[in-house]
Structures are given as structure tokens and as C-alpha cells.
Amino acid sequence: MRNTYRHGDLQRALLDAGVELARRGGPDAVVLREATRRAGVVPNAAYRHFASRQELLQAVRSAALARLAGAMEAELAALPRATNPVDSARARLRAIGTAYLRFAEEETGLFCTAFAIPDETRGAPVPAKAGSSGLNPFQLLGGALDGLVEVGVLPAERRPGAEYLAWSAVRGLAMLFIEGPLRRLAPAERDAIGQRLLDMVEKGL
Secondary structure, three states: OOOOOOOOOHHHHHHHHHHHHHHHHOHHHOOHHHHHHHHOOOHHHHOOOOOOHHHHHHHHHHHHHHHHHHHHHHHHHOOOOOOOHHHHHHHHHHHHHHHHHHHHHHOHHHHHHHOOOOOOEOOEOOOOOOOOOOOOHHHHHHHHHHHHHHOOOOOHHHOOOHHHHHHHHHHHHHHHHHHOOOOOOOHHHHHHHHHHHHHHHHHHO
């Protein structure tokens, strides 16, 4: 349904339209002309805010990353208070991974858009892509790994580069769920495999 833009923040209206397009169809669905149609303005009006489709896509990508960060923050906030620091650190890493996999399943279009293009487009500054804490998803993962080092679960000498190992593991499983041979699994089966993977990540680090 078309929501006609009348006044206020046109840039925000275009971004919101772009996010909705991404949610429904992934990065390929983010088209500047369609975003202007949904905002109820002529295409030329959009170019004052987004000079190209790529610029709109970059802004939508940043918004998607911010939503992923928000999902991680919500998962962390929901953790019960643990009296044992080791249990708490392990739970935080698991919460980060659980939120990532759940976001990939529940917000597949935004998930695919979040990782669709590089961090820079023609040298333009990257819009904010952090959650309410001010941290982006990769930084939240780094913080959880730092917590494992602090409690002695992860040896300090194995900490450098651990983000890349953990991230590649959960991303690989997420893609198998989205478009690979695991896409037909029942939700309970996905959850079980996801938790086993997170066990493997922690032990493997």
C-alpha cells in the first residue's frame, strides 16, 4: 500500500520505504524509483537525499545492521543474572549467536541486505549501523569474546581473530538455513543444530 509523503523528513521516508522493500525482497528489491513511489514523490525529489540506488542501498544496509545489533542487545538483556562469571560469559556469547541465527530466519530480507555490499560506496561515509548501545554486531561479538578471555575460558593468545572464526561459522549455518540444503528443516531442528554449532564454536575457540 502506498503511503503518500506530505511533509517532514523525506530522507527518512525514503529510507523507511527502502527498509520495507529489503524486508520483503532482500537487497535486489531496494530500487530508488520504487522507494519514491511508496513515499509518494516524483523520482527527482529523491536525488537530493540519495544520488543513486547504491546510496539508498547503503543506507538500508546500515539500518539492517542496526536492527541486527538491536536483536543481539535484546537477547543479551533477556539473559538471567548469573552468579558465576564463567557461566555469564558463556551465556553472552551464546546469546549473540542465537540472536544472529534468529534474525537470519525471521528477517531474512534484512539479513541478506545487511551483508550485501561493502562498507564503503565510492568513498562516501558509512551511515550509523549500531544498536542502542552504540556498538555494531561485530563489536558486540568482540565484547563477548573479550568476556571469555577475562574469565579464563578463552586463552588470551587465541583471542586475536576469534571474531572471524565465530562469525564465519554462524554465517555459514545461517546461509544453509536460508538457501541451502537445511532450508526445509523444522524450526525445532534448526534450533537444535544452531545450539550445537554454538557449542562447537565456544569449544573450538
